[in-house]
Amino acid sequence: MALLHTLIRRLRRRGALPQNAPHKAAPPLTPALERRIRDSFDEAAADEEHFPATVDPRLEHVRLLVREFTPLGAPRIADIGCGKGRFARVLAGEIPGARLVCSDVSLKMLAHVRPPLSACAASMTALPFADGSFDAAYAIESLEHAVDIAAAAAHICRIVRPGGRIVIIDKNAEHWGRLQTPEWERWFSRGELEALLARSCRRVRSQPISYWADVEPDGMFLAWIAER
Numbered sequence: 462m463a464l465l466h467t468l469i470r471r472l473r474r475r476g477a478l479p480q481n482a483p484h485k486a487a488p489p490l491t492p493a494l495e496r497r498i499r500d501s502f503d504e505a506a507a508d509e510e511h512f513p514a515t516v517d518p519r520l521e522h523v524r525l526l527v528r529e530f531t532p533l534g535a536p537r538i539a540d541i542g543c544g545k546g547r548f549a550r551v552l553a554g555e556i557p558g559a560r561l562v563c564s565d566v567s568l569k570m571l572a573h574v575r576p577p578l579s580a581c582a583a584s585m586t587a588l589p590f591a592d593g594s595f596d597a598a599y600a601i602e603s604l605e606h607a608v609d610i611a612a613a614a615a616h617i618c619r620i621v622r623p624g625g626r627i628v629i630i631d632k633n634a635e636h637w638g639r640l641q642t643p644e645w646e647r648w649f650s651r652g653e654l655e656a657l658l659a660r661s662c663r664r665v666r667s668q669p670i671s672y673w674a675d676v677e678p679d680g681m682f683l684a685w686i687a688e689r
């Protein structure tokens with residue numbers, strides 16, 4: 462798969478294949494757009510095939526979060542744009558003493574979040590949590606829907622205490638065009654999101670990530686990791 466994507470990129474550079482459509486500018490985040498995004502995910506909550514409520518604990522995403530957050534010791538962790546809380550549910554069992562708070566704009570997604578997980582309906586562009594109230598926060602394939610990406614990144618960082626950890630996993634702008642996307646969705650370059658996180662975090666880094674340890678990442682997904 463990785464070889465195929467390298468070949469496609471080479472052919473595109475030589476003009477032998479059409480370029481991806483250019484990455485669109487984000488539309489302004491109006492109340493009407495916020496409603497449309499929420500409604501679309503409320504509807505998507507019925508689609509268990511594409512928006513599952515469970516996740517395999519062996520997934521690289523889970524392993525990365527466990528590695529980053531376990532040293533924080535019985536951490537309070539926020540899952541931002543949690544969907545049905547599939548990652549939080551696994552982390553609650555894998556990280557000793559972890560307390561997970563799941564936040565999302567879609568009430569229908571949040572309806573799947575059950576104790577011991579806590580649920581909070583909120584947009585990541587206006588998180589109702591106090592500064593530094595978490596030891597860690599993560600967002601998996603949700604920041605791409607925030608529209609006001611800078612505001613969302615600032616809130617995710619703000620709610621984590623100094624010395625805490627932030628992990629964002631999302632799609633790589635270099636691969637834009639590989640999937641059909643709604644008009645509000647944005648993908649990120651490594652540098653773009655690193656720069657946003659660096660506004661309030663230190664030791665910001667990013668790396669390609671695949672779903673499985675024995676599958677070489679093809680560059681479609683990136684993980685950004687930062688220390689507050």
Ligand SMILES: C[S@@+](CC[C@H](N)C(=O)[O-])C[C@H]1O[C@@H](n2cnc3c(N)ncnc32)[C@H](O)[C@@H]1O
Pocket residue numbers: 498499502503541542543544545546547548564565566567570583584585586600601602603606607
């Ligand atoms: C592709 S799903 C990913 C869900 C979850 N992170 C997972 O991997 O299973 C994107 C989620 O982001 C949520 N979302 C979209 N915009 C949001 C916003 N501004 N604030 C919080 N959540 C948002 C959606 O409701 C949806 O549940």
